[in-house]
Amino acid sequence: MPRPKKCRRVCGVPKQCRFGPQDGAAACGVVIMTVDEYETIRLIDRLGYNQEQCSVQMGVARTTVQAVYNSARGKLAEALVEGRQLVIQGGNYAVCPNGNGCCKKGGQKNENCSNL
Numbered sequence: 001m002p003r004p005k006k007c008r009r010v011c012g013v014p015k016q017c018r019f020g021p022q023d024g025a026a027a028c029g030v031v032i033m034t035v036d037e038y039e040t041i042r043l044i045d046r047l048g049y050n051q052e053q054c055s056v057q058m059g060v061a062r063t064t065v066q067a068v069y070n071s072a073r074g075k076l077a078e079a080l081v082e083g084r085q086l087v088i089q090g091g092n093y094a095v096c097p098n099g100n101g102c103c104k105k106g107g108q109k110n111e112n113c114s115n116l
Contacts, residue, residue, distance in 0.1 A: 008036040009059045012098030020085030031079040037072035
């Protein structure tokens, strides 16, 4: 029996969940990025966290962050290179109860993480 997945804490869901070519010439298929993958991109690439700080913020192991981040980068590359729509949805996450104000450099651990 596989080990149950630990939920990943995110500070909020994205304001926009669908991205793609504006000329209407999107390639067949859609690339689905999970909310926790989006969160790793936001924390590492946008806010400048390292993987250790990101893992503390999300309440998971650094190796988990590394795997999620690599998956997210692959999906971004696929959407950009192949001209596909990128949709952000789903995943195993819980929204931080502190809302959008919880992401400070170095993060904080939340022991009350639960699936939503």
